[in-house]
Amino acid sequence: MGHRRFLPMDHRWRKEARSFDGTQELDHPPPMPTGDEIWRQVQGIDSVIEAIRKRPNIVQVDYGCFTMTKKEKKDFLKVIQNVKVPDGYASNISRCAKVEECSLVGLKSHDSHILMQHLMPIALRGSLTKKVVEPLIALSGFFREICSKTLRLEDLDRLESRIPYILCQLERIFPPGFFTVMVHLLVHLATECKLGGPDHYRWMCLRSYKGYIRNKAAPEGSIAEGYVAEELLTFCSRYLESSQTVFNRPHRNPEDARGEVKSVSLDEKLWVQAHRYILFNSDDFIPFRTMHKEELRTRNRRDRRPANELDKLHRDQFCDWFRGFVENMDDSRRNELDDKIKSHSIGPVKLALKFKRYVTNGMMFRIRDSENGKSTQNSGVCVSTEDDTPYYGQLTHIIEVQYYDGSRYVLFKCDWANIALGRGYKNDEYGFILVNFSRLIHTGKRITDDPFVLASQVSQVYYVADERIPN
Structure with missing residues (x-):
């Protein structure tokens, strides 16, 4: 393991032997090796792997504080089973949760990323003790940040100094068999991002290259041939105007798409x-x-x-x-x-248009009543005020009003959770935002209420219900 070696020299965990492997860690962090040094280190690696394969398969299981009971497993999987995510965000992850069998099956590669980075921290709340949950949530946050579309150097410096602390927390909980070389590589991911940018672009390329391999005896040649063949097909497809290709295929959610349109008369209050x-x-x-x-x-x-x-x-x-x-x-x-x-x-014309769905900023929004029986959730909205106060709501109506000069505005009417702390909004001990839609504000019943927002102002969110925390 040895992740204490990456902590600051004056950190108290370096001398705390009892919580780790029984020794004190006084060495400095190892220097970053050059490419030639790494090449010399991996020479003869085939014989090492062969020696490991010949060892007998002896597995020792230590049931510790990280072990879930059957009820805790079912509670964890029920949260996953109740998840509905926005259209195009991920596949139907809820179908992968087998509650009675206490297992997750059939996850796609992208679903595993969504589960690790977003859903697992939510589902773990209430299933394990705080001592176990906190480092796992921190680990999920680490993956979420390094997989962001944009990265800042100051954030990478913070992650680089944070990940050894997370791994040392895990060392105090999990047995040594958990810490394979893949777990240790987390120490170097932030450094890798400094050199090559966000990680998920390289992960996608590696997955594509692995798919080119047809002859396992010559993987490099298979990858080269597959890459050249795909480049040729891509080049030719740009000239196939009469056929639908990935370059001329219509967008799944074109901007301003609105589906069925109905006319509605606005009452005086609306x-x-x-x-x-x-x-x-x-x-x-x-x-x-x-x-x-x-x-x-x-x-x-x-x-x-x-x-x-x-x-x-x-x-x-x-x-x-x-x-x-x-x-x-x-x-x-x-x-x-x-x-x-x-x-x-x-003022606007009294006659307005009413939609069930609307696409803006590349995201599709759908009213809450039309989501019954669907496996996706597109009714969650969030709006931030000028002082960065977030308002969370559920979309109930979409209307388009028109003025006499021809100006048109698409408005979202929502049920807004009361953002007063302790009523309809609060942060739990792990930093997650909890909203209670049984306590609403700006319901629209009074003429002074503000139930509307402009469609261009909202960002999309989704809500995960947790039966362990009612409302």
Whole structure:
């Protein structure tokens, strides 16, 4: 094992023999070998492997704190079985969980990455003790970060110093047989990312190259021939305009795709809520909002109202004030205004369009009621405010409103969890975000509520239900 060697020289675990292999670790971290040194080290490796194969298969199992009972295994698998992920995120992972057999079968390569990096930490909560769960969650986070699309050097430095600590935590829990050379290689992954970029691109290439091998006696030649053949086919396919190839195939979720479209008449409350949200989330109306705020401050200067009361008055009265402000302009000033300003002061058309799904920013969103019986979940949304406060919701309605100048806006109406800590939102001891959709805010029942967001503002999330934590 020897991962304590990569810890700082003054770390207390270096001298803690009892929790590890019974010895103190006082050596410095080994220097990074050159390519020639590695080549000399691997000479004669075939004979070493042959010697290992001839050893008798003796397996000693130590049932420790990391061993799950049958009930804990079933609880773990029930979480996986209840998982629904967004369309295109992964395959139907829930079908791989066999609760009664206490096993996971049929995972594809990408599914294994999703399970390791995202789902396993969630399912482990409540199945094992905190001492065991914490380093496993940290290990999942390590893999998730090095597989990111973009990496920063300061993050890689942090991961490089963090992974020896995670492995030493695992050494205190798992038996020595767990620590194969593949586990030890984690120490070098962050360094590898500094040299070659994100790891998952190389992992994908290696998997493709392994698929080229047809003659196991000459793997290098098989890979070379397979690579050349694929390059030739790729080159030729670019000229096959009449046939569908990977280069001209239509996108699975084209932008602005919306499926079935219906017309719906907005009642007065929905009309006001949609119109107000658009006015408060478009930069074209910032000068008018500033003007109205200054007018409110001047009018209420004697009352000395607090800022939050003035903001509430501003939200409640701006739409009517804006309409009256434009209507009361003389003709010369009104003619100087843009058509968008004049039409938006009136408000949108009462007749709107209603969809069940909509594609924006390359992601497909679907209303919650249409997901019954489906194995995917596309109704989870998240919106961050200017002060980076996240709001989590479930999509219930998708509408498109139109103004008289032809401007169109796609709005998402959602059930929003109460973000007040301890009510509908909290962080657990492992840092996971828990939301409770039995406690909602901005339900739309009051005209002052804000149930809508612009489709372009949202990011997609998915929720995992855990029966061990109700609601």
